[in-house]
Amino acid sequence: MPRPLAALIPVLVLVLVAACAAPQQPSAPAPQQAAADAQGAGPATAPETQVLRVSFAWPTHIDPAMGSDFSSATALANLYDTLVFPEPDGGVKPWLAESWETSPDGLTWTFRLRQGVRFHDGSELKASDVVYSMERLLTVGEGFAYLFTGVVERVSAPDDYTVEFVLSQPNGLFLPSLIRLYILNEDRVRANTKAEGPYGENGDYGQEFLQTHDAGSGPYRVVEFPLEEYLLMERFEDWWGEFVPNAPDQFRMIAATEPATVRTLMANRELDISDQWQPIESLEALQQIDGVEVAAFSNMTGFYFMLNNRLPPLDDLHCRRALSYGFDYDTAVSLEWPGTTAMVGPVPKALGGHNPEVMTYPYDPEKAREELAQCRYADTIQDYPIEFVWVSEVPDEEKFALLFQANMAEIGIPVEIVSMPWLSVVENTSKQETSPHLVSIYVSSDLPEAGPLLKQRYHSSTAATWSQNEWLLDPELDAAIDDALATLDPEERFAKYRAIQADLAERAPSIFVYDQVEKHAYQSYVDWPAARGEVIPVMGYNLWAPAIGLDR
Amino acid sequence: MQIAAFIVRRAVHSVVVLLGLSMVIFVISRILPGDPARVAAGARAPDWVVDNLREQMHLNDPLPVQYVYWLRDAVQGDLGLSLVTRRNVAQDILELFPATFELALYAGVMMAILGVGLGAVSARHKDRWLDNLVRVLSYMGVVTPSFVWAILFLLVFGFTLGWLPTLGRLTEGLQPPPRITGLYTVDALLTGRVEVFWDALQHIVSPALALAMGSIAQQARITRSAMADNLGKDYIAALRALGVPERVVMNRFLLKPSLIPTVSILGLDFAATMSNAFLVELIFNWPGISRYGINAMLRKDLNAIAGVILVLGVVFIVANILVDMAVAYLDPRIRLRTARGR
Numbered sequence: 059m060p061r062p063l064a065a066l067i068p069v070l071v072l073v074l075v076a077a078c079a080a081p082q083q084p085s086a087p088a089p090q091q092a093a094a095d096a097q098g099a100g101p102a103t104a105p106e107t108q109v110l111r112v113s114f115a116w117p118t119h120i121d122p123a124m125g126s127d128f129s130s131a132t133a134l135a136n137l138y139d140t141l142v143f144p145e146p147d148g149g150v151k152p153w154l155a156e157s158w159e160t161s162p163d164g165l166t167w168t169f170r171l172r173q174g175v176r177f178h179d180g181s182e183l184k185a186s187d188v189v190y191s192m193e194r195l196l197t198v199g200e201g202f203a204y205l206f207t208g209v210v211e212r213v214s215a216p217d218d219y220t221v222e223f224v225l226s227q228p229n230g231l232f233l234p235s236l237i238r239l240y241i242l243n244e245d246r247v248r249a250n251t252k253a254e255g256p257y258g259e260n261g262d263y264g265q266e267f268l269q270t271h272d273a274g275s276g277p278y279r280v281v282e283f284p285l286e287e288y289l290l291m292e293r294f295e296d297w298w299g300e301f302v303p304n305a306p307d308q309f310r311m312i313a314a315t316e317p318a319t320v321r322t323l324m325a326n327r328e329l330d331i332s333d334q335w336q337p338i339e340s341l342e343a344l345q346q347i348d349g350v351e352v353a354a355f356s357n358m359t360g361f362y363f364m365l366n367n368r369l370p371p372l373d374d375l376h377c378r379r380a381l382s383y384g385f386d387y388d389t390a391v392s393l394e395w396p397g398t399t400a401m402v403g404p405v406p407k408a409l410g411g412h413n414p415e416v417m418t419y420p421y422d423p424e425k426a427r428e429e430l431a432q433c434r435y436a437d438t439i440q441d442y443p444i445e446f447v448w449v450s451e452v453p454d455e456e457k458f459a460l461l462f463q464a465n466m467a468e469i470g471i472p473v474e475i476v477s478m479p480w481l482s483v484v485e486n487t488s489k490q491e492t493s494p495h496l497v498s499i500y501v502s503s504d505l506p507e508a509g510p511l512l513k514q515r516y517h518s519s520t521a522a523t524w525s526q527n528e529w530l531l532d533p534e535l536d537a538a539i540d541d542a543l544a545t546l547d548p549e550e551r552f553a554k555y556r557a558i559q560a561d562l563a564e565r566a567p568s569i570f571v572y573d574q575v576e577k578h579a580y581q582s583y584v585d586w587p588a589a590r591g592e593v594i595p596v597m598g599y600n601l602w603a604p605a606i607g608l609d610r
Numbered sequence: 611m612q613i614a615a616f617i618v619r620r621a622v623h624s625v626v627v628l629l630g631l632s633m634v635i636f637v638i639s640r641i642l643p644g645d646p647a648r649v650a651a652g653a654r655a656p657d658w659v660v661d662n663l664r665e666q667m668h669l670n671d672p673l674p675v676q677y678v679y680w681l682r683d684a685v686q687g688d689l690g691l692s693l694v695t696r697r698n699v700a701q702d703i704l705e706l707f708p709a710t711f712e713l714a715l716y717a718g719v720m721m722a723i724l725g726v727g728l729g730a731v732s733a734r735h736k737d738r739w740l741d742n743l744v745r746v747l748s749y750m751g752v753v754t755p756s757f758v759w760a761i762l763f764l765l766v767f768g769f770t771l772g773w774l775p776t777l778g779r780l781t782e783g784l785q786p787p788p789r790i791t792g793l794y795t796v797d798a799l800l801t802g803r804v805e806v807f808w809d810a811l812q813h814i815v816s817p818a819l820a821l822a823m824g825s826i827a828q829q830a831r832i833t834r835s836a837m838a839d840n841l842g843k844d845y846i847a848a849l850r851a852l853g854v855p856e857r858v859v860m861n862r863f864l865l866k867p868s869l870i871p872t873v874s875i876l877g878l879d880f881a882a883t884m885s886n887a888f889l890v891e892l893i894f895n896w897p898g899i900s901r902y903g904i905n906a907m908l909r910k911d912l913n914a915i916a917g918v919i920l921v922l923g924v925v926f927i928v929a930n931i932l933v934d935m936a937v938a939y940l941d942p943r944i945r946l947r948t949a950r951g952r
Contacts, residue, residue, distance in 0.1 A: 199659035286897040481644030523653040
């Protein structure tokens with residue numbers, strides 16, 4: 059070996075050993091960090107700065123016209139204000155909008171805005187910003203835009219503090235949907251809009267800028283957002299709302315869900331709240347760490363075995379009922395985290411308008427056999443093996459497939475288990491001819507009431523999406539759902555939801571497995587409302603940092 | 611001169627290889643199941659949004675036309691829009707590539723030093739307990755996947771002993787050095803930020819070692835085998851008979867010719883490390899190109915898939931050229947063949 063290289067070996071070994079042996083210490087802030095430090099940096103630079111660290115699944119989209127998944131919704135709720143704010147009981151309360159009124163025909167909604175609300179750059183939030191935000195959302199069409207597309211006909215600002223929405227038809231969900239209209243600072247977005255882009259005179263509509271910056275007025279603002287690593291937000295001291303006394307100075311959303319990583323971070327107190335994707339075994343291990351607890355609460359998500367109602371033998375009601383009676387729900391629930399309960403009907407129990415009185419199918423193999431005997435495929439059932447598709451990216455689903463297969467073997471129904479990548483599931487369920495017999499899947503409601511989920515799961519307009527495999531294509535059911543959604547009075551609307559659920563439950567279009575609970579490990583020094591049972595049943599709002607206290 | 615001609619010849623070959631690679635990747639990524647525009651826009655986005663996205667990405671055109679569009683832009687450094695990050699793929703790759711390159715670089719250094727070192731020790735003590743120990747360790751290294759090492763190092767160094775950091779490239783709150791090369795340790799030294807260098811070095815040890823373990827074991831096996839073969843040759847006996855010191859015999863006359871197979875494998879291992887790093891990057895939350903590439907495949911992010919594979923293809927080609935040059939340096943017979951134009 060050449061001498062210079064040989065001489066390098068001990069040096070490199072020494073460096074590596076020293077690196078290993080050196081105790082980790084907080085590093086001194088670099089001069090380049092002055093700006094970040096002025097706004098409050100991490101514990102390495104300023105021990106008094108309280109940072110809330112939560113792990114999330116990448117990617118996170120912080121453009122209000124793009125993000126709609128869990129991590130994006132969490133970030134958006136912290137960066138932006140909305141006209142109304144969700145409440146634990148499923149309703150909404152005034153937020154940027156101090157009051158509102160509706161025209162007698164239910165088509166015109168007028169909101170009076172709070173005065174003196176400041177954006178992160180210090181400018182005042184005006185009605186024109188609300189108009190711009192809605193128009194931008196509708197034009198881009200992604201994220202939560204579907205809540206307003208075809209609903210909002212036009213929006214205007216009669217004065218600086220009044221916004222008027224005109225709807226194309228009465229819509230009972232319009233008001234709760236406004237928790238997803240994040241108000242942008244029009245001037246800031248326009249100043250950072252690229253002239254070239256797919257939106258005509260609006261260029262790229264500020265999309266490139268809003269991928270990594272915010273233009274909001276919310277309680278936190280973006281400090282840095284390195285790709286695939288983390289999103290760091292800091293407290294906006296001029297926010298008009300109230301923080302709890304020990305609310306975090308910074309909120310760091312870390313892009314890490316690997317169980318070994320999360321476990322190490324939690325044990326080292328480098329993570330305060332885990333993501334919701336940790337498997338049961340990981341949560342059990344996390345719970346063994348001193349000072350770590352697990353919070354579990356309902357999150358408006360149902361776990362379904364979606365049956366293709368058009369494909370033999372499942373086009374026969376009695377066969378579908380045989381499957382429903384033949385499945386062992388208690389065992390399925392026991393495979394999940396404590397607190398999980400079997401579904402009652404087509405929507406989770408936490409949703410407004412849930413009907414607890416619907417027909418149910420408790421595990422009863424004898425009754426399953428009776429139903430099977432009435433099915434027109436009873437004699438030839440062996441010729442129709444049920445293809446059970448589970449999403450290969452969610453390995454926890456396999457145990458339910460195996461349980462189903464074992465249960466069905468007891469009553470003589472053959473089942474073939476297929477593990478399928480998510481993209482193939484999306485592709486196959488988009489066409490009736492390629493939809494399998496059964497797909498096991500989790501589906502969440504966008505809003506805390508039953509209507510949106512019923513539409514998503516059983517309405518013909520959403521038949522060609524992954525969120526249903528049933529292909530009911532029933533005009534009467536569609537009309538009933540549309541009618542319920544158009545009903546402004548909540549009580550009346552909920553009554554209509556309940557009637558729809560009763561009808562659906564009798565048809566046994568799906569196997570309603572269990573209401574999912576959202577599970578997070580968290581440090582006991584985190585004073586977290588959701589862990590105390592004060593759950594806001596809207597995705598993203600349980601990690602709304604102004605309400606979370608840190609008592610390290 | 612011969613070396614220059616060799617490099618030019620290989621560069622020309624490389625362009626052809628890359629062109630072929632780009633075609634294969636382009637076709638494969640587009641025949642995977644799932645509509646990328648629908649996946650990107652979300653299940654509930656209106657059809658017109660999906661149609662616009664398809665139009666924007668030329669997805670409605672025939673495959674050859676799409677390829678021509680892509681190639682035309684790619685040669686100008688524009689790798690197209692990522693459907694996940696909604697930024698230009700070239701921009702994403704520029705941001706993430708240095709992290710993986712730095713990781714692979716440190717892993718490569720570990721492979722070379724520890725692999726060759728262990729192999730040499732093993733050969734020198736052939737069939738004695740030290741040799742047997744290294745062989746057992748090598749087998750363990752070869753059969754254990756890098757992600758298992760990653761989890762092990764994370765738990766041992768990051769959790770149990772608490773010696774090394776567990777996450778990312780720098781400690782929270784520490785600002786990265788001004789970007790010169792994108793390699794934190796190098797940039798920190800170039801800008802005189804010793805504390806950042808030290809911190810970055812501590813962060814890179816565990817993931818780099820996890821990535822290197824398999825190759826270290828393999829290099830040790832290959833080096834030992836080559837040295838053991840040469841050890842029995844007449845020229846070694848002659849050198850010893852002439853009284854040449856054992857250290858000189860081992861280092862100058864035995865190790866150097868024995869390194870040829872090791873260097874060949876090392877170059878390819880280095881390149882493979884870049885593409886195989888995704889699980890290690892995931893475990894250590896390392897913001898690298900390998901993890902980005904896997905996420906792109908899971909989400910059918912067409913341009914990102916093509917961009918990442920193209921860049922990794924270039925890494926493989928460059929690594930091959932460097933290996934050939936190193937082998938030519940180590941083996942005079944190969945130099946002679948090159949000089950004769952064979």
